[in-house]
Structures are given as structure tokens and as C-alpha cells.
Amino acid sequence: MFFRPKKFSGIDFHENYITCATVKLERGMPVVHDISKIDVDASIITGGRVNQFEDLAILLEDSVRSGSLSKDVHLAIPTQNTLIRKITTLPDIGEAELGKILQFEIGESIHLPFENPIYDFVKIGSIIPNRIDVRHDIDEEELSLDDLAQGIQKNMEGPKSEVLLFATSQSLSQDLADVCMEAGLKPLTAEIRGLALQRLLSYAHPLWLSETEMIIDVSGNSFDIHIFKDHMIVFSRMMSINTSDFLSNLVTPGRSYNDDVLLFEEDLPAFKETQGEIAATIDEVTHRNQNDFVNQIALEIEKAQNFFRYSLNERDSEFKRIIVTGESTDKMLRTLKERMGTEEVVRIDYRSILDHNFSNENLLDSCSVAIGLAMRANDIK
Numbered sequence: 001m002f003f004r005p006k007k008f009s010g011i012d013f014h015e016n017y018i019t020c021a022t023v024k025l026e027r028g029m030p031v032v033h034d035i036s037k038i039d040v041d042a043s044i045i046t047g048g049r050v051n052q053f054e055d056l057a058i059l060l061e062d063s064v065r066s067g068s069l070s071k072d073v074h075l076a077i078p079t080q081n082t083l084i085r086k087i088t089t090l091p092d093i094g095e096a097e098l099g100k101i102l103q104f105e106i107g108e109s110i111h112l113p114f115e116n117p118i119y120d121f122v123k124i125g126s127i128i129p130n131r132i133d134v135r136h137d138i139d140e141e142e143l144s145l146d147d148l149a150q151g152i153q154k155n156m157e158g159p160k161s162e163v164l165l166f167a168t169s170q171s172l173s174q175d176l177a178d179v180c181m182e183a184g185l186k187p188l189t190a191e192i193r194g195l196a197l198q199r200l201l202s203y204a205h206p207l208w209l210s211e212t213e214m215i216i217d218v219s220g221n222s223f224d225i226h227i228f229k230d231h232m233i234v235f236s237r238m239m240s241i242n243t244s245d246f247l248s249n250l251v252t253p254g255r256s257y258n259d260d261v262l263l264f265e266e267d268l269p270a271f272k273e274t275q276g277e278i279a280a281t282i283d284e285v286t287h288r289n290q291n292d293f294v295n296q297i298a299l300e301i302e303k304a305q306n307f308f309r310y311s312l313n314e315r316d317s318e319f320k321r322i323i324v325t326g327e328s329t330d331k332m333l334r335t336l337k338e339r340m341g342t343e344e345v346v347r348i349d350y351r352s353i354l355d356h357n358f359s360n361e362n363l364l365d366s367c368s369v370a371i372g373l374a375m376r377a378n379d380i381k
Helices: 053-066 095-105 145-156 170-182 193-204 265-311 329-339 368-374
Strands: 007-013 017-026 029-039 072-077 082-087 117-127 160-169 186-192 212-219 222-229 232-240 321-325 344-347
Touching: 007 193, 007 368, 017 053, 017 368, 029 053, 029 368, 053 170, 072 170, 072 193, 072 368, 082 232, 095 117, 095 160, 117 170, 160 170, 160 232, 170 186, 186 193, 193 212, 193 222, 193 232, 193 368, 212 265, 212 329, 222 265, 232 265, 265 329, 321 329, 329 344
Parallel strands: 007 072, 072 186, 212 321, 321 344
Antiparallel strands: 007 017, 017 029, 082 160, 117 160, 212 222, 222 232
């Protein structure tokens, strides 16, 4: 009797499409077996709730029947519906005690942008205050009242916990789980996209994310920016971009002529020359618009880097690597390499984690989050 490897799937909900990935465990290691993309007619999430519930359930049920989805699934919470915040105001105590304090502080001094939030946290370190010792060779009369007050305050403060808080909407999370259960699926876990990508890289590129690094996930009219330091995600944000601003209104070659018009032989050279000029113009405009699109993304990358350095007190951190993924990877990788400065701009190499019969390489970057989700396998924490 032969043992059939257990399969697990990941589902990532985008604005108007869903990406899915299925892995199977071979000797305890996840191997990518299948990936797919499901287009949806309208917006999947509206006002923080799942839209067109029944239609989504039918589409997912069809994917189960076709074999592209297993019944055990892990889900991604869209980045625009999640929050990551570093907290350094709580006392340096154990995680069990921190959990009780957070339960009290959320809604009181810690406010979350969700009406019905759920949250998790991890303690990443301790902060020891720098005590100010008054030099004995300085006359106390030379110290101002502010100097004395600051010294007293810092000496009174004890060590603080360094905590990363993760939060999302309970209503949306329940909607995503419910639509999967309606399709006959068994949701095991839900997590943020950045953590799914981190898991994918831990198998495909285990040496990445060990320093200060960034993942850019470009999909449709938006892109996610995730910043990692020492294998820990510290920043995650979704940015919207109006792609219509970068599209040309020029006609495509030949469309300015009626297909039913009969051209005489002597008109053909002039016609071909005109068509060539139109094609060259459109290529030039397309190239320019693509550069403008990448430059806008590069500007947002620089803003995120500055926020990380100056708002999260990481002024000495230098970014080593920018990892590009998502459905627009091919379009923007080369131009982004030219645009960025000292950072190494790279893409994911999936070859080490693919099944030997895998043949859908063109969708890998589009499904990168779903792959990372599926790699949770039998983890049901």
C-alpha cells in the first residue's frame, strides 16, 4: 500500500481575483504542486466585509472539484485590513503578563482602526533606559530645572518591553473563513501576507531577510511594502496606485483605419510607413509610462524607508536587499534596478521548491503569497 502525500492549500484574496497554491509534503518538506488564479467580476472586499459571498463560494468549490485546491487551507488577510505596530511603553515582563496588560490597554490607550479587532503580539526584546549620572565636578547650580527633571524621570523608569502588535478585523477574518467553509473547505489559519512571504523565502532563500530588507508585492492597482529586520517583520503597508494615470490613450496600430477600406497598391508604402510611425510612438509612450509607474513605486519605497529610519528609531539601518514579487514583477524589475541606489534588487527563485512535474512557472510571482500560506501545511496554531 502506497502512502499518498498530504496536500495543503493557501488562498490569497486580492481586489478582483484570488490566487491559490497547493503544496504536498515530501519527507516533511513542502513542495509546490499546483497554483492558479481565479478572476472575479467585482470587488471581493467592500467596506471591510466580503462582497458577493455566494459567487465566491461557488468559484472556490469549483477549484476543489478540479483538484487545484485541497480542502485544508490557510488564508491571507489583505494588508489594507491589517496593522503592525511597535510598542515600547509596557514594562519588561513575561508574555503572559504582557497579554493581560494589552487586553486592558487596547481600546483605552492603544487604539486600533477596526471596530471589532482581533490581535496577537510577540515580545522581540527589552529596552534598558540610559541613566543620567550627574557629574560631581559640575555645580548643581549650572543644571537647569529641565535637566534635573529629565535625569530624575529617566532614573525612575525601569526596563521596557519591545513588542510587535499585529491586529486585524474580526468581522473580515470571519467572513473569509465562512466563505471557505461554504465551499466545503477547512480553514486552518489566517495570517498577514508579509509572514506568508517570509515563510516562502525561508525555504527558497534561507539567507535572505537576515538583515534590514524589504519585500515589494505589486498586484494590479496596489502594492504591499513589507520591511524585515533580523528575520522579524517590523513594517507592513498597502499603497494604492491609479494605473490609468500611466496608460496611453493612443490607438493601437491599424485601429485608426476602417478595416473595410480598400487600399490601392500605390497607397501601401505610405500606409506601412504611417503604421510604423504609430507603432514606434506607442512603444515610446508605453516605455515612458512604465518608467513613470516604476518611479512612483520607487518614491513610495523611499518614503517607507525614511519612515522606518526616523519614526521607528532605526537611523543606522541600511537596506541590503529589495525583493520584488507579485504579478507585475516582470514589468518593473529591470527599471527598478536602474532606479534604486545601493540596494540589491532581486526576485524569487522557486526552482528548489517545485514539484518535478510543475509547469505553470508564469504564475509563480502572482501566487507567491498563496505559496507561502500553503507551506504552513499541518500547522493549526
